[in-house]
Amino acid sequence: MSDHAHHSVVIPAPGPGFQDHVVAHHFDTADQEFDACKLGFWLFLATEILLFGGLFAAYFYFHQMYPETFVACGRTLSWKLGALNTTVLLLSSWTMAMGVRSAQTSQKGKLLVYCALTVLGAAIFMVVKFFEYSAKIDHGFLPGRFFTDPAGELAHLEYPNMFFSIYFTMTGIHGLHVLIGAALIIWIMFGAKKGRFHAGYYLPVDLVGLYWHLVDLIWIFLFPLLYLVP
Amino acid sequence: MSHATHSHTAHDAHGEGGHHHVASSALFFKVLVALLFLTVITVAASRVDFGAANLLIAMLIASVKAALVMSIFMHLKWDTAVNRIMFLSSFLFLALLFLFTLADLSTRGMEEQLQRVAAPVADQWKHPNPSGGGAHH
Numbered sequence: 377m378s379d380h381a382h383h384s385v386v387i388p389a390p391g392p393g394f395q396d397h398v399v400a401h402h403f404d405t406a407d408q409e410f411d412a413c414k415l416g417f418w419l420f421l422a423t424e425i426l427l428f429g430g431l432f433a434a435y436f437y438f439h440q441m442y443p444e445t446f447v448a449c450g451r452t453l454s455w456k457l458g459a460l461n462t463t464v465l466l467l468s469s470w471t472m473a474m475g476v477r478s479a480q481t482s483q484k485g486k487l488l489v490y491c492a493l494t495v496l497g498a499a500i501f502m503v504v505k506f507f508e509y510s511a512k513i514d515h516g517f518l519p520g521r522f523f524t525d526p527a528g529e530l531a532h533l534e535y536p537n538m539f540f541s542i543y544f545t546m547t548g549i550h551g552l553h554v555l556i557g558a559a560l561i562i563w564i565m566f567g568a569k570k571g572r573f574h575a576g577y578y579l580p581v582d583l584v585g586l587y588w589h590l591v592d593l594i595w596i597f598l599f600p601l602l603y604l605v606p
Numbered sequence: 607m608s609h610a611t612h613s614h615t616a617h618d619a620h621g622e623g624g625h626h627h628v629a630s631s632a633l634f635f636k637v638l639v640a641l642l643f644l645t646v647i648t649v650a651a652s653r654v655d656f657g658a659a660n661l662l663i664a665m666l667i668a669s670v671k672a673a674l675v676m677s678i679f680m681h682l683k684w685d686t687a688v689n690r691i692m693f694l695s696s697f698l699f700l701a702l703l704f705l706f707t708l709a710d711l712s713t714r715g716m717e718e719q720l721q722r723v724a725a726p727v728a729d730q731w732k733h734p735n736p737s738g739g740g741a742h743h
Contacts, residue, residue, distance in 0.1 A: 393631060406699070407675050410626075411686065414685075414686075415688060415689055416687055418689045418692040418693045419692055421693055421696075422693050422695065422696035423694060425693075425696040425697065425700060426696055426699060426700065429696070429699075429700040429703060430703065431609075432700075432703055433707045434704050436704070436707070437707055437711060440711055441714075455649065455652075459645065459649060462645050463642065463645065464640060464671075466638065466641045467638070467643075467676060468647065469638075470634060470635075470637070470638040470641075470679070470681055472679075473629075473634050473679045474631065474634060477628060477629065477631065477634070479630045480626075481628060510610075586680055588677075589675055589679045590679045591701050592675055592679075593672050593675050593676065596668050596671045596675070597665075597668045597672070599645075599648070599651065599668075600664040600665075600668055601664070602627075604649065604652035604664065605654065606650065606660035606661035606663075606664050
Protein backbone atom coordinates (compact mmCIF):
# COMPACT_ATOMS: atom_id res chain seq x y z
CA MET A 377 0.00 0.00 0.00
CA SER A 378 2.55 2.59 1.11
CA ASP A 379 4.77 2.22 -1.98
CA HIS A 380 1.73 3.00 -4.13
CA ALA A 381 1.42 6.41 -2.54
CA HIS A 382 4.26 7.92 -4.57
CA HIS A 383 3.27 6.51 -7.95
CA SER A 384 0.26 7.56 -9.96
CA VAL A 385 -1.92 4.82 -11.33
CA VAL A 386 -2.16 5.16 -15.10
CA ILE A 387 -4.80 3.60 -17.32
CA PRO A 388 -3.14 3.32 -20.73
CA ALA A 389 -4.83 4.63 -23.87
CA PRO A 390 -6.34 1.76 -25.88
CA GLY A 391 -4.69 2.98 -29.09
CA PRO A 392 -3.62 5.97 -31.17
CA GLY A 393 -5.89 9.00 -30.88
CA PHE A 394 -6.60 8.29 -27.22
CA GLN A 395 -5.03 9.64 -24.03
CA ASP A 396 -3.79 7.79 -20.95
CA HIS A 397 -5.87 8.39 -17.85
CA VAL A 398 -3.96 9.26 -14.70
CA VAL A 399 -5.97 8.27 -11.63
CA ALA A 400 -6.26 11.13 -9.12
CA HIS A 401 -3.48 10.81 -6.54
CA HIS A 402 -5.79 10.27 -3.56
CA PHE A 403 -7.14 7.02 -5.02
CA ASP A 404 -5.32 3.69 -4.87
CA THR A 405 -6.93 2.21 -7.96
CA ALA A 406 -9.00 3.22 -10.97
CA ASP A 407 -11.89 1.18 -9.62
CA GLN A 408 -11.79 3.06 -6.32
CA GLU A 409 -11.91 6.36 -8.21
CA PHE A 410 -14.81 5.16 -10.36
CA ASP A 411 -16.84 3.81 -7.42
CA ALA A 412 -16.30 6.87 -5.22
CA CYS A 413 -17.29 9.31 -7.95
CA LYS A 414 -20.34 7.31 -8.93
CA LEU A 415 -21.55 7.01 -5.35
CA GLY A 416 -21.22 10.78 -4.94
CA PHE A 417 -23.09 11.40 -8.17
CA TRP A 418 -25.95 9.09 -7.23
CA LEU A 419 -26.22 10.98 -3.93
CA PHE A 420 -26.46 14.23 -5.90
CA LEU A 421 -29.16 12.73 -8.14
CA ALA A 422 -31.07 11.67 -5.00
CA THR A 423 -31.12 15.34 -3.90
CA GLU A 424 -32.39 16.26 -7.38
CA ILE A 425 -35.30 13.83 -6.89
CA LEU A 426 -36.05 15.54 -3.57
CA LEU A 427 -35.87 19.00 -5.16
CA PHE A 428 -38.42 18.09 -7.82
CA GLY A 429 -40.32 15.95 -5.30
CA GLY A 430 -41.22 19.05 -3.28
CA LEU A 431 -42.62 20.64 -6.44
CA PHE A 432 -44.60 17.50 -7.27
CA ALA A 433 -46.02 17.56 -3.73
CA ALA A 434 -47.15 21.18 -4.34
CA TYR A 435 -48.72 20.09 -7.65
CA PHE A 436 -50.69 17.25 -6.05
CA TYR A 437 -51.76 19.50 -3.18
CA PHE A 438 -53.23 22.28 -5.32
CA HIS A 439 -54.57 19.86 -7.91
CA GLN A 440 -56.54 18.22 -5.11
CA MET A 441 -57.80 21.59 -3.81
CA TYR A 442 -58.76 23.12 -7.18
CA PRO A 443 -59.30 20.23 -9.63
CA GLU A 444 -61.49 22.26 -12.06
CA THR A 445 -58.86 24.99 -12.25
CA PHE A 446 -56.11 22.49 -12.98
CA VAL A 447 -58.06 20.67 -15.70
CA ALA A 448 -59.12 23.91 -17.42
CA CYS A 449 -55.67 25.52 -17.20
CA GLY A 450 -54.01 22.32 -18.41
CA ARG A 451 -56.17 22.56 -21.55
CA THR A 452 -54.57 25.93 -22.39
CA LEU A 453 -51.30 24.03 -22.95
CA SER A 454 -50.83 22.25 -26.28
CA TRP A 455 -50.64 18.52 -25.59
CA LYS A 456 -49.23 18.08 -29.10
CA LEU A 457 -46.22 20.26 -28.30
CA GLY A 458 -45.90 18.44 -24.98
CA ALA A 459 -45.96 15.07 -26.73
CA LEU A 460 -43.45 16.33 -29.29
CA ASN A 461 -41.07 17.39 -26.52
CA THR A 462 -41.60 14.07 -24.73
CA THR A 463 -40.61 12.22 -27.89
CA VAL A 464 -37.58 14.47 -28.39
CA LEU A 465 -36.39 13.89 -24.81
CA LEU A 466 -36.91 10.12 -25.01
CA LEU A 467 -34.93 10.00 -28.26
CA SER A 468 -32.17 12.13 -26.74
CA SER A 469 -32.06 9.86 -23.69
CA TRP A 470 -31.53 6.95 -26.05
CA THR A 471 -28.76 8.75 -28.00
CA MET A 472 -27.08 9.58 -24.66
CA ALA A 473 -27.23 5.93 -23.55
CA MET A 474 -25.68 4.98 -26.91
CA GLY A 475 -23.05 7.69 -26.40
CA VAL A 476 -22.00 6.24 -23.04
CA ARG A 477 -21.88 2.83 -24.68
CA SER A 478 -19.63 4.22 -27.43
CA ALA A 479 -17.26 5.59 -24.77
CA GLN A 480 -17.27 2.21 -22.99
CA THR A 481 -16.27 0.52 -26.25
CA SER A 482 -13.67 3.17 -27.26
CA GLN A 483 -15.61 4.34 -30.32
CA LYS A 484 -14.62 8.00 -30.44
CA GLY A 485 -16.47 8.95 -33.64
CA LYS A 486 -19.73 7.39 -32.49
CA LEU A 487 -19.43 9.05 -29.08
CA LEU A 488 -19.15 12.46 -30.78
CA VAL A 489 -22.11 11.78 -33.10
CA TYR A 490 -24.38 10.55 -30.28
CA CYS A 491 -23.43 13.51 -28.08
CA ALA A 492 -24.15 15.93 -30.94
CA LEU A 493 -27.56 14.30 -31.50
CA THR A 494 -28.35 14.60 -27.79
CA VAL A 495 -27.46 18.31 -27.82
CA LEU A 496 -29.68 18.69 -30.91
CA GLY A 497 -32.53 17.12 -28.91
CA ALA A 498 -31.90 19.60 -26.08
CA ALA A 499 -31.99 22.49 -28.57
CA ILE A 500 -35.27 21.35 -30.17
CA PHE A 501 -36.77 20.93 -26.70
CA MET A 502 -35.82 24.48 -25.68
CA VAL A 503 -37.07 26.01 -28.96
CA VAL A 504 -40.47 24.32 -28.50
CA LYS A 505 -40.47 25.50 -24.87
CA PHE A 506 -39.72 29.06 -26.06
CA PHE A 507 -42.80 29.07 -28.31
CA GLU A 508 -44.95 27.60 -25.53
CA TYR A 509 -43.79 30.20 -23.01
CA SER A 510 -44.35 33.02 -25.55
CA ALA A 511 -47.96 31.93 -26.08
CA LYS A 512 -48.61 31.85 -22.33
CA ILE A 513 -47.04 35.29 -21.84
CA ASP A 514 -49.18 36.69 -24.72
CA HIS A 515 -52.33 35.51 -22.94
CA GLY A 516 -51.15 36.90 -19.60
CA PHE A 517 -51.10 33.39 -18.15
CA LEU A 518 -48.28 34.09 -15.73
CA PRO A 519 -47.41 32.90 -12.24
CA GLY A 520 -48.85 34.35 -9.04
CA ARG A 521 -49.47 38.09 -8.99
CA PHE A 522 -48.13 38.48 -12.54
CA PHE A 523 -51.18 36.67 -13.88
CA THR A 524 -53.30 39.15 -15.88
CA ASP A 525 -55.51 37.24 -18.35
CA PRO A 526 -56.72 40.48 -20.08
CA ALA A 527 -59.23 38.58 -22.26
CA GLY A 528 -60.80 36.98 -19.18
CA GLU A 529 -60.43 33.49 -20.65
CA LEU A 530 -59.93 31.89 -17.25
CA ALA A 531 -61.91 34.43 -15.22
CA HIS A 532 -64.50 31.82 -14.21
CA LEU A 533 -61.89 29.75 -12.35
CA GLU A 534 -60.61 29.80 -8.79
CA TYR A 535 -56.92 30.72 -8.55
CA PRO A 536 -55.83 29.99 -12.15
CA ASN A 537 -52.59 31.83 -11.30
CA MET A 538 -51.75 28.94 -8.95
CA PHE A 539 -51.62 26.49 -11.86
CA PHE A 540 -49.28 28.76 -13.79
CA SER A 541 -47.06 29.29 -10.75
CA ILE A 542 -46.58 25.55 -10.62
CA TYR A 543 -46.31 25.21 -14.41
CA PHE A 544 -43.61 27.87 -14.78
CA THR A 545 -41.67 26.79 -11.69
CA MET A 546 -41.59 23.11 -12.62
CA THR A 547 -40.92 23.52 -16.34
CA GLY A 548 -38.55 26.43 -15.61
CA ILE A 549 -36.33 24.44 -13.25
CA HIS A 550 -36.57 21.47 -15.60
CA GLY A 551 -35.59 23.69 -18.56
CA LEU A 552 -32.62 24.97 -16.59
CA HIS A 553 -31.54 21.35 -16.16
CA VAL A 554 -31.88 20.82 -19.93
CA LEU A 555 -29.56 23.79 -20.56
CA ILE A 556 -27.00 22.65 -17.96
CA GLY A 557 -27.15 19.10 -19.33
CA ALA A 558 -26.57 20.32 -22.89
CA ALA A 559 -23.59 22.43 -21.73
CA LEU A 560 -22.11 19.39 -19.94
CA ILE A 561 -22.54 17.21 -23.04
CA ILE A 562 -20.74 19.85 -25.15
CA TRP A 563 -17.94 19.78 -22.55
CA ILE A 564 -17.81 15.99 -22.92
CA MET A 565 -17.49 16.44 -26.70
CA PHE A 566 -14.37 18.60 -26.27
CA GLY A 567 -12.80 15.86 -24.13
CA ALA A 568 -13.93 13.14 -26.52
CA LYS A 569 -12.32 14.95 -29.45
CA LYS A 570 -9.00 14.89 -27.58
CA GLY A 571 -9.44 11.16 -26.97
CA ARG A 572 -9.81 11.41 -23.20
CA PHE A 573 -12.59 8.82 -23.00
CA HIS A 574 -12.25 5.12 -23.78
CA ALA A 575 -12.95 1.65 -22.38
CA GLY A 576 -10.41 2.22 -19.60
CA TYR A 577 -11.81 5.62 -18.55
CA TYR A 578 -15.30 6.89 -19.38
CA LEU A 579 -16.41 8.15 -15.94
CA PRO A 580 -17.30 11.77 -16.95
CA VAL A 581 -19.36 10.52 -19.91
CA ASP A 582 -21.16 8.11 -17.59
CA LEU A 583 -21.97 10.81 -15.01
CA VAL A 584 -23.15 13.39 -17.55
CA GLY A 585 -25.25 10.62 -19.10
CA LEU A 586 -26.89 9.94 -15.72
CA TYR A 587 -27.67 13.65 -15.35
CA TRP A 588 -29.26 13.71 -18.79
CA HIS A 589 -31.41 10.65 -18.04
CA LEU A 590 -32.62 12.35 -14.85
CA VAL A 591 -33.85 15.29 -16.96
CA ASP A 592 -35.80 12.76 -19.04
CA LEU A 593 -37.05 11.01 -15.89
CA ILE A 594 -38.58 14.23 -14.49
CA TRP A 595 -40.24 15.08 -17.81
CA ILE A 596 -41.86 11.62 -17.97
CA PHE A 597 -43.95 12.73 -14.95
CA LEU A 598 -44.35 16.39 -15.94
CA PHE A 599 -45.90 15.63 -19.32
CA PRO A 600 -49.07 13.80 -18.15
CA LEU A 601 -49.47 16.01 -15.05
CA LEU A 602 -49.28 19.37 -16.86
CA TYR A 603 -50.41 18.70 -20.43
CA LEU A 604 -52.98 15.96 -19.88
CA VAL A 605 -54.20 17.05 -16.43
CA PRO A 606 -56.12 14.10 -15.05
CA MET B 607 -19.07 -9.29 -32.44
CA SER B 608 -16.23 -6.86 -31.96
CA HIS B 609 -18.25 -5.09 -29.25
CA ALA B 610 -18.22 -8.18 -27.08
CA THR B 611 -14.41 -8.34 -27.21
CA HIS B 612 -14.21 -4.65 -26.38
CA SER B 613 -16.40 -4.97 -23.35
CA HIS B 614 -14.31 -7.89 -22.12
CA THR B 615 -11.17 -5.78 -22.36
CA ALA B 616 -12.91 -3.14 -20.28
CA HIS B 617 -13.81 -5.74 -17.70
CA ASP B 618 -10.29 -7.09 -17.53
CA ALA B 619 -8.78 -3.63 -17.11
CA HIS B 620 -10.94 -3.01 -14.05
CA GLY B 621 -11.06 -6.47 -12.56
CA GLU B 622 -14.37 -8.20 -12.16
CA GLY B 623 -16.75 -5.42 -11.14
CA GLY B 624 -20.33 -5.81 -12.32
CA HIS B 625 -20.71 -2.02 -12.55
CA HIS B 626 -18.70 -1.77 -15.77
CA HIS B 627 -21.44 -3.49 -17.67
CA VAL B 628 -21.81 -2.66 -21.37
CA ALA B 629 -25.44 -3.11 -22.38
CA SER B 630 -26.24 -4.20 -25.92
CA SER B 631 -27.45 -1.70 -28.52
CA ALA B 632 -30.42 -3.97 -29.22
CA LEU B 633 -31.58 -3.68 -25.60
CA PHE B 634 -31.30 0.13 -25.66
CA PHE B 635 -33.35 0.23 -28.85
CA LYS B 636 -36.05 -2.02 -27.40
CA VAL B 637 -36.30 0.26 -24.36
CA LEU B 638 -36.62 3.31 -26.64
CA VAL B 639 -39.46 1.66 -28.57
CA ALA B 640 -41.19 0.69 -25.30
CA LEU B 641 -40.87 4.27 -23.98
CA LEU B 642 -42.35 5.76 -27.16
CA PHE B 643 -45.16 3.19 -27.15
CA LEU B 644 -45.97 3.97 -23.51
CA THR B 645 -46.11 7.68 -24.39
CA VAL B 646 -48.83 6.89 -26.97
CA ILE B 647 -50.65 4.87 -24.29
CA THR B 648 -50.37 7.82 -21.88
CA VAL B 649 -52.08 10.17 -24.36
CA ALA B 650 -54.71 7.56 -25.30
CA ALA B 651 -55.54 6.79 -21.66
CA SER B 652 -56.00 10.50 -20.92
CA ARG B 653 -58.76 10.63 -23.57
CA VAL B 654 -60.88 8.07 -21.74
CA ASP B 655 -62.77 9.19 -18.64
CA PHE B 656 -61.91 6.81 -15.82
CA GLY B 657 -62.88 9.40 -13.20
CA ALA B 658 -60.47 9.64 -10.31
CA ALA B 659 -58.51 6.65 -11.68
CA ASN B 660 -57.13 8.77 -14.56
CA LEU B 661 -54.47 10.28 -12.29
CA LEU B 662 -53.53 6.86 -10.94
CA ILE B 663 -53.30 5.36 -14.45
CA ALA B 664 -51.15 8.25 -15.72
CA MET B 665 -48.78 7.90 -12.77
CA LEU B 666 -48.64 4.13 -13.15
CA ILE B 667 -47.60 4.37 -16.82
CA ALA B 668 -45.08 7.11 -15.95
CA SER B 669 -43.64 4.87 -13.23
CA VAL B 670 -43.14 2.01 -15.67
CA LYS B 671 -41.37 4.42 -18.05
CA ALA B 672 -39.24 5.76 -15.20
CA ALA B 673 -38.31 2.22 -14.12
CA LEU B 674 -37.15 1.45 -17.69
CA VAL B 675 -35.02 4.60 -17.86
CA MET B 676 -33.50 4.00 -14.43
CA SER B 677 -32.76 0.30 -14.76
CA ILE B 678 -31.53 0.20 -18.37
CA PHE B 679 -30.50 3.70 -19.58
CA MET B 680 -29.03 4.59 -16.18
CA HIS B 681 -27.56 1.08 -15.76
CA LEU B 682 -29.04 0.79 -12.28
CA LYS B 683 -29.82 -2.86 -13.00
CA TRP B 684 -26.11 -3.64 -13.19
CA ASP B 685 -24.88 -1.03 -10.71
CA THR B 686 -23.57 -1.78 -7.21
CA ALA B 687 -26.03 -2.32 -4.36
CA VAL B 688 -24.82 0.76 -2.51
CA ASN B 689 -25.51 3.01 -5.54
CA ARG B 690 -28.94 1.48 -5.98
CA ILE B 691 -29.81 2.03 -2.32
CA MET B 692 -28.41 5.58 -2.38
CA PHE B 693 -30.61 6.62 -5.28
CA LEU B 694 -33.75 4.64 -4.54
CA SER B 695 -33.79 5.80 -0.90
CA SER B 696 -34.75 9.26 -2.21
CA PHE B 697 -38.10 7.78 -3.26
CA LEU B 698 -38.63 6.56 0.29
CA PHE B 699 -38.23 10.10 1.63
CA LEU B 700 -40.45 11.34 -1.18
CA ALA B 701 -43.13 8.90 -0.04
CA LEU B 702 -42.86 10.34 3.49
CA LEU B 703 -43.29 13.87 2.11
CA PHE B 704 -46.35 12.83 0.10
CA LEU B 705 -47.79 10.93 3.07
CA PHE B 706 -47.68 13.90 5.45
CA THR B 707 -48.91 16.27 2.75
CA LEU B 708 -51.83 13.92 2.16
CA ALA B 709 -52.50 13.80 5.93
CA ASP B 710 -52.81 17.60 5.94
CA LEU B 711 -54.95 17.67 2.83
CA SER B 712 -57.38 15.00 4.02
CA THR B 713 -57.96 16.73 7.38
CA ARG B 714 -58.75 20.13 5.83
CA GLY B 715 -62.24 21.44 6.59
CA MET B 716 -62.37 19.44 9.80
CA GLU B 717 -61.91 22.54 11.98
CA GLU B 718 -65.36 22.21 13.56
CA GLN B 719 -64.88 18.61 14.54
CA LEU B 720 -61.45 19.40 15.93
CA GLN B 721 -62.85 22.39 17.80
CA ARG B 722 -65.44 20.25 19.50
CA VAL B 723 -62.84 17.76 20.68
CA ALA B 724 -59.99 20.12 21.35
CA ALA B 725 -61.65 23.30 22.66
CA PRO B 726 -62.12 22.15 26.27
CA VAL B 727 -58.52 20.97 26.42
CA ALA B 728 -57.23 24.18 24.86
CA ASP B 729 -59.25 26.19 27.37
CA GLN B 730 -57.50 24.47 30.22
CA TRP B 731 -54.12 25.33 28.73
CA LYS B 732 -55.03 28.99 28.29
CA HIS B 733 -56.52 29.39 31.77
CA PRO B 734 -54.72 27.02 34.14
CA ASN B 735 -56.34 26.42 37.48
CA PRO B 736 -55.90 29.82 39.28
CA SER B 737 -56.09 28.37 42.80
CA GLY B 738 -53.44 25.71 42.37
CA GLY B 739 -49.75 25.98 41.47
CA GLY B 740 -47.99 29.32 41.53
CA ALA B 741 -44.96 27.64 43.13
CA HIS B 742 -42.48 29.58 40.97
CA HIS B 743 -42.64 33.28 41.63
